[in-house]
Amino acid sequence: MKKRKIIQTSVFLTALAVLLGLLVFSVLASVAFGNADISIREVYSVFLYEIFHIKRFEEFASGPVHDVVWLIRFPRAMLGLSVGMGLSVCGAVMQAIVKNPLADPYILGISSGASLGATMAIVLGVGSVFGGHFVGVTAFIGAMTTSFAVVFIANMGGRANAAKLILAGMAISSVCSAMSNFVLYLAHNKGATEEVVQWTMGSLANTKWSEIQVVLPIMLAGTVIFWSQFRSLNMMLLGDETAITLGTDLHRVRTVYLILSSVMVGFAVYCAGTIGFVGLIVPHAVRMISGTDHKKLIPLSALVGAIFLIWADVACRVILENSEMPIGIFVSVIGAPCFIYLMVRRSYGFGGAR
Amino acid sequence: MGTQINDIEAKEIRVSYGIHEILKGVTLEAEQKKFIGIIGPNGSGKTTLLKCIYRTLDPAQGAVYIGGEPLTSMKPRESAKRLAVVAQHNYYNFEFSVQEVVLMGRSPHKKALERDNAQDYEIARRALQTVGMEAFSGRSFSTLSGGEQQRVILARALAQQTPCLVLDEPTNHLDVTHQLQLLKIVKNLGVTVVSAIHDLNIAASFCDILYVMKDGRIEGHGAPAEVLTTDFIRTIYNVETEITRDSRGKMHILFLS
Numbered sequence: 001m002k003k004r005k006i007i008q009t010s011v012f013l014t015a016l017a018v019l020l021g022l023l024v025f026s027v028l029a030s031v032a033f034g035n036a037d038i039s040i041r042e043v044y045s046v047f048l049y050e051i052f053h054i055k056r057f058e059e060f061a062s063g064p065v066h067d068v069v070w071l072i073r074f075p076r077a078m079l080g081l082s083v084g085m086g087l088s089v090c091g092a093v094m095q096a097i098v099k100n101p102l103a104d105p106y107i108l109g110i111s112s113g114a115s116l117g118a119t120m121a122i123v124l125g126v127g128s129v130f131g132g133h134f135v136g137v138t139a140f141i142g143a144m145t146t147s148f149a150v151v152f153i154a155n156m157g158g159r160a161n162a163a164k165l166i167l168a169g170m171a172i173s174s175v176c177s178a179m180s181n182f183v184l185y186l187a188h189n190k191g192a193t194e195e196v197v198q199w200t201m202g203s204l205a206n207t208k209w210s211e212i213q214v215v216l217p218i219m220l221a222g223t224v225i226f227w228s229q230f231r232s233l234n235m236m237l238l239g240d241e242t243a244i245t246l247g248t249d250l251h252r253v254r255t256v257y258l259i260l261s262s263v264m265v266g267f268a269v270y271c272a273g274t275i276g277f278v279g280l281i282v283p284h285a286v287r288m289i290s291g292t293d294h295k296k297l298i299p300l301s302a303l304v305g306a307i308f309l310i311w312a313d314v315a316c317r318v319i320l321e322n323s324e325m326p327i328g329i330f331v332s333v334i335g336a337p338c339f340i341y342l343m344v345r346r347s348y349g350f351g352g353a354r
Numbered sequence: 355m356g357t358q359i360n361d362i363e364a365k366e367i368r369v370s371y372g373i374h375e376i377l378k379g380v381t382l383e384a385e386q387k388k389f390i391g392i393i394g395p396n397g398s399g400k401t402t403l404l405k406c407i408y409r410t411l412d413p414a415q416g417a418v419y420i421g422g423e424p425l426t427s428m429k430p431r432e433s434a435k436r437l438a439v440v441a442q443h444n445y446y447n448f449e450f451s452v453q454e455v456v457l458m459g460r461s462p463h464k465k466a467l468e469r470d471n472a473q474d475y476e477i478a479r480r481a482l483q484t485v486g487m488e489a490f491s492g493r494s495f496s497t498l499s500g501g502e503q504q505r506v507i508l509a510r511a512l513a514q515q516t517p518c519l520v521l522d523e524p525t526n527h528l529d530v531t532h533q534l535q536l537l538k539i540v541k542n543l544g545v546t547v548v549s550a551i552h553d554l555n556i557a558a559s560f561c562d563i564l565y566v567m568k569d570g571r572i573e574g575h576g577a578p579a580e581v582l583t584t585d586f587i588r589t590i591y592n593v594e595t596e597i598t599r600d601s602r603g604k605m606h607i608l609f610l611s
Contacts, residue, residue, distance in 0.1 A: 247434030
């Protein structure tokens with residue numbers, strides 16, 4: 001048993017190291033893809049200059065090539081990393097909280113709350129005082145409001161439990177989508193409708209370093225915090241009653257987890273709109289290999305999610321000539337068949353059948 | 355004699371679901387590493403009483419004391435160090451390995467960020483060995499049979515290393531061999547045990563003290579030989595019995611129909 005433990009641990013650490021290496025490679029490699037015709041040599045010259053300030057590459061310190069690589073593509077890869085990581089971790093956490101393999105980060109109605117916020121911002125100009133990125137800000141506010149409302153409702157009339165959270169999430173969710181449809185219906189504004197649709201499909205484009213500076217630390221911190229909570233997350237799957245007999249009262253931690261993951265998802269929505277499916281499929285795929293233990297599941301999901309979204313974004317940039325495919329569409333188109341394949345290939349429970 | 359760490363005491367417990375009063379002032383004492391059995395017909399409140407003791411249910415009135423301290427003044431972590439539970443339903447909708455399930459029994463002894471160390475693995479291994487499930491350590495819990503799962507859950511409770519143990523009909527899914535094996539293990543642990551038991555013969559042969567429940571009340575308690583009389587069984591269960599002793603002096607209850 002002890003020997004097996006050592007082997008398991010070293011396999012896990014090796015997997016972490018390999019994925020980490022793959023992640024660094026993905027960020028660097030993804031920058032080389034795009035519509036603008038820039039050679040690989042030029043791309044990495046910009047990198048070398050920006051990171052090490054090597055004199056020899058000074059010609060890449062500014063100019064169009066520098067701007068495309070350093071101000072457009074690189075932050076975009078970092079956003080993909082942040083959002084992919086955050087959504088995957090939150091997906092794993094939500095699945096534990098509601099004890100349901102169908103849960104995703106948006107289960108608390110966050111996506112429809114965010115869409116309602118975005119719709120009101122685009123169509124009615126709500127929140128334009130927030131400046132340039134006011135659509136994202138309003139979406140963030142919508143996301144946070146709905147998730148707090150759901151947590152509050154689920155706690156009414158006794159302690160929140162998995163079923164109450166799901167049902168409250170569904171109810172709030174349908175209210176929000178009804179309201180955003182209503183706003184669109186009343187507005188009769190084709191341009192705005194188009195913009196809303198595009199927003200809900202999600203995109204990593206047009207991000208700035210100033211956004212990354214906020215989002216990346218939040219996602220990293222959230223991931224580390226959830227990783228440290230692996231015991232409670234494991235307990236959640238046993239249910240509240242068993243958890244009490246094992247010394248953990250899940251009620252309070254559950255509320256804290258819900259708030260923390262709402263913040264993470266809220267920021268993901270703020271930067272990239274609602275990208276679906278990542279948070280559902282990545283934890284499942286990882287669970288099939290690593291098992292259900294959150295000590296492994298959380299960090300592996302974070303890395304796999306980050307890598308997945310970076311490459312999904314690359315694919316979106318190169319599939320259509322002179323145009324970009326919305327990443328939400330691509331992820332669903334690719335994700336669903338993979339998901340079905342994984343599901344039918346193995347006798348599938350909630351976690352890795354061995 | 356002072357209060358011991360392995361004393362369990364439930365005083366005047368009352369529980370209602372809506373207008374139905376399930377427990378109508380139940381008092382139970384378990385001390386000195388005794389094996390306490392709770393018997394009684396279905397719906398008599400056995401499980402509800404046990405749930406109050408292992409604190410997944412708050413009694414409307416009355417209190418439970420472990421080692422003389424009221425349960426309500428203890429943190430869950432503290433009560434989980436004193437009392438381990440093998441509950442009735444242990445169906446899980448996911449896949450943990452047997453080893454992972456047993457290791458969770460160590461969590462009350464762990465700080466939030468502390469990892470399981472070699473000692474925890476050793477405790478888990480020995481717990482699995484005790485219940486005869488060591489070979490299953492790497493298997494997925496959900497692929498085990500009901501009886502095997504029950505033994506793994508017992509191993510998890512053993513890994514908690516508590517002075518008290520609560521069992522809710524622990525032998526439900528087990529075959530005769532494993533029923534006897536499990537109860538022997540429990541009896542030899544040297545801890546205070548409170549267990550709901552269905553089978554009167556098993557209750558008679560393993561328990562030191564029996565509490566008999568009916569309609570949310572304790573109808574009697576005492577040593578099995580005192581409690582399990584033909585008359586008393588008739589009042590509680592409404593069945594006719596004959597009580598005999600075998601060549602070794604062990605009590606047997608025969609049900610006449």
